[in-house]
Amino acid sequence: MCDTSNGEDGRDREGHEGSAGEQAQFTALLEDSAEDLYEHAPCGYLSTLLDGRIAKVNTTLLDWLGYGRADLVGRKRFSDLLTVGGRLYHETHFAPLLHMQGEISGIALELKTADGSRIPVLVTSVVKTGSDGQPLLIRTTLLDARDRRAYEKELLRARQEAERERERLQRLNATLQQTLLPPALASVPGLNVAAHYHIASTDEVGGDFYDLFPLAAGTWGLFLGDVCGKGAAAAAVTSLARYTLRAAAVYDPDPAAVLSNLNTVLNHEYNGTDPRFCTVIFGLMTPEGDEGGFRVTLASGGHPSAVLMRADGTADYLPTPGGQLIGVLPNAHIATTTIRLEAGDTLLLHTDGLTEAHTASTGTGDRYGDEALLDFARALAPTTASDTITAIRDLLDTFGAGVDDDTAVLAIDVPRPTSEEQR
Template sequence: MDLTSGFEELFEDAPCGFLVTDADGAIRRANRTFLAMTGHRAEDLAGRARVQDLLPVGDRIFYETHFAPLLALQSSAREIAVDFRRAAGDRLPVLLNAVMKGDPGGPREIWICVFAATDRRSYERELLLARQRAEHSEKEARELAGILQASFIPPSLPRVDGLDLAGVYRPAGLGDEVGGDFYDMYETRDGWALVIGDVSGKGAEAAVVTSLARYTLRAAPAREPTPSAILASLHHAVVRERTDRFVTVAYAQVSLAPDGGCLLTLSLGGHPQPVHLTGAGASQVGRPGTLLGMLRRLRLSDVTVEVRPGESVVFFTDGVIEGRRDSELFGEDRMERVLLEARDESAATIADRLLQEVSAYQSGVLSDDVAIVVLKVPAAPVGPDQRDR
């Protein structure tokens, strides 16, 4: 076989286009495959056109700002996606691989391989569009989750004379799923009700149960005499819903005492015991009861707690104590330490401090939703005229 003519034929009829250009892109030679791909004539290219001239303007800028610098910096560039303008006026999507031959300072030329990539590029465009759509949907889902979640938590807790109240909530992870945590405070026949709860699981189904729990708890005090009876009615409502979700709730009936303190009548349905912060220390209050909406036999009780001026009760969801770092939990001891250090602060500061510690413990990304509500009886009674200062 005649090597020279064999290589000549390989150059001309290779299964990809070949371009040989000067360092500035001026075309010296184009092979037959390239001419066939683009419909250009050899005499219109060699010595007359630069590669850039065959590109649409957007790609021309890309050529100058990326392709040419890459070739100069590393003598090669790979998988550069551009379109060639064909003689007929339409475009041919291609991928280019190129090498710069010759030494810096001496004569240099660029060898370019041109692969037609019509199908691949249109597929890539579809993928790109699909990704953009996915990103858009994800953003929407996050917004929806945020809006739905916000409806489970009052925008602000009511002002109750003689009480300092604060609630904080932070969703797990990136907050793109609706969590099951909720809290609420509202006026009832006998004073005020403070509830905090957690529906198992996440997403739309959990949101339905969270919603059910919130309106059931709001309506029940009109019919039921005690916090435990109110929780029992929620239990039955969840069971009737035939969901496999269950709910934990801490329900406190709050009555203000004439001497400035307040009385909580507390019932716990499977919920972690709130922490009572006094001058003597921190203690868990309420008697643990059964989860709501799951077990056949309910065990709920009412416990009365007296909260004196200067004292607080901290309600929280399990996302606080079960916050995870590697395999270790944030835990009750750590929570108690944080609360004791903060006990002389305002309700808002106590709540924020605990949230910050739990969040920092997990490097800022929570493994589970966290809700915290702090009820504090201020040491000196706070009147409405002082509060707005």
């Protein structure tokens, strides 16, 4: 019994001795690992006195900077390791905030190495206090931000390249847009003419177009239209429509015939899987009488009605009901109307970008609408072509971003006779 007991006691002693030895080795390993972790951590560590003098620094930071430990400890302050701009920021912002808050984190600064190169870092500092709450020293952690800075530079480069490409595309769109509009409207004896094109977005070419041009025997043609869609495809249709209208008017200036020719061309050209169409209003103007009036015949292919503002202050839409979209059907119905423009009368043609704009004044983003435009015209009448276009430009400006479609407006007026002409 005693031998067995002694044997067991012996094993217990050996077991305790073994456990104690392993514990000692484990403790030593922990101590060694803690020191090694500090010295060779993947980030820089340093401790400074309250005046900024470096008291302790790890090997990682020394390797980054290219200094020996004796070069820094007790000899330099943390701010001495920063660039000139960093030192200014440290003195004016970093140090005061750290003093007030006791901690500051994630501040982007740059370290200056022994060879003069720079290392971007993210700095976090904490004030260590004693048991009495008084500050003892400052512990600082520095994260290498070189990879992050390289990523940010690449991201910035890519963004700048995208901006340059966008600007190039905008210039191209603006140039293409200009080619789809007349460089200047023709001067018509006995008429005042004004026009405006409002671009909703510089990123895409719009499909609105207009023109005014001379025809034979003292007559004049004008048109204003809107192609479905935007971009290069719409621009191709716009170009085709403009030149077809002018050519068709020379061949047969009757407005209904002009639009019928355009309808045939578009229907034949775009009758596949990607149909294209437009709305157009075409007018034929002929001087009439000795008093300077004009006879105007308008044909509409699904286009918003023109607005006539009379010299007596009245205004109304011209009736062109039932006109069908140009290019959809082989034989589109064309609606026509004929009026006489007298001295002081103004005729306004517009695309639906104006009436479909969202208004900001109501706070609900409602469409501006046909009735609002008519009220606007009645408030203007009697007026002139140039004053009408100026008023519409100001109106569009009040809509701001609510104008989500290009808008073209064309106005003509018969000027009132001067006092000398009346005599």
